[in-house]
Amino acid sequence: MNCNDIAPLLIAYVHNDLSDEEREAVESHLKNCPECSRTLEETIWTVELLERKVEADMESVEPLLGDLEVKVYRRLAAEWVREARRRWIDRLWFLRRPWAWAAYAAAALAFGVYIGSHHLAPERPADQPALAAKADECIRMRLRMYADEEAFRKLESAHVIKYVRGDEWKAWGVYNQVIRENPGTVAAMIASEEISTAEYKP
Amino acid sequence: MGEKRKRKLNIEELPEDEELIKRIKEGDERAFELLMRKYKRRVYLIALQSTKSHEDAEDITQEVFIRVFKSIPSWEPRASFSTWLYKVTSHLCVDYHRSRVRQRVESVDDEEAAVPEPRAEDLASHPDRVAEEREIRRLIDEVIQKNLSGRQRDAFILYYYGGLQVKEVAEVLGVAEGTVKMHLFRAVSKIREALKPLKERGEI
């Protein structure tokens, strides 16, 4: 190999990132080539400075990313809650008319319990592989740390008032309460969405 | 081989990726957090190079981990985890630029990808080093932004900020290893030339 073949290998050589064969070729070339040896020396100090810079950058972004994990969990949580809500609203569509309320009072009660168990713990879609259940479980456990369970309970009762009883006026009040009491949380975000999509605006 | 680079690049003493992924699949609640802690700064810095905006880079970083989390149950270790992670990151950066081109209402902002300076008090015991470090970082950033071709920059960023090996960079970028080595050689040579005056004045 001549100098032109060796020079591009020197960076990977410094990082110990060459195949044995390439490394041997570089080393035997370096023994007889002062030119490439000088390039190697320059590469070494350049790489040292580069690594110092990368380390400094990593240190200085640390404070910017302190709550990244929590933000990721919140976004995952919001998606799950929205998905779970969409699923049960689909199933409840026939209950949205006021005249159905009396007929389905008993069913509504049962659904209330159903909703209660599904908000913080959204159901895993049946088609997902079994392993996903464990991953979901992992997130769910973390959610209990970050989500305010009381806010979610209130949210569920507002959902029941709105979708099961069809009383948007009263539900509106409860959603607002959730927003007021839990600013900046997933629960407040869902409540605002409910308000913004409401057909009836007081 | 990998060991040396990892130590040099100062990855925290966290479990290996394979171990973390196995634990996530088994439902270990802490494992996904550890995985994020391990990689968030690298993913963020790579996205920052591409977007030049803190908010967008943070958003992409969140989105990367959301996608990773959703894909982990079905993920099989055909390649290294970090290779896959940075592929997701590059795709999102490409998407980001596409959507920016579509909605290019805003004027072109020429802001540098500003990584915050280390606080002066951290280096306070060596006041002359503060200026020196700052100058070195500024020079290197300038070369990365202005003097590298797109491909050279991509390879360089994945190699140094991503902490990947040559063959992994080649896989993420979909090019030959020889091409990656050539890009790195050109990129580092340009940086070396930019730093040479400082070196010759004995300031480094």
Ligand SMILES: [Zn+2]
């Ligand atoms: Zn030579």
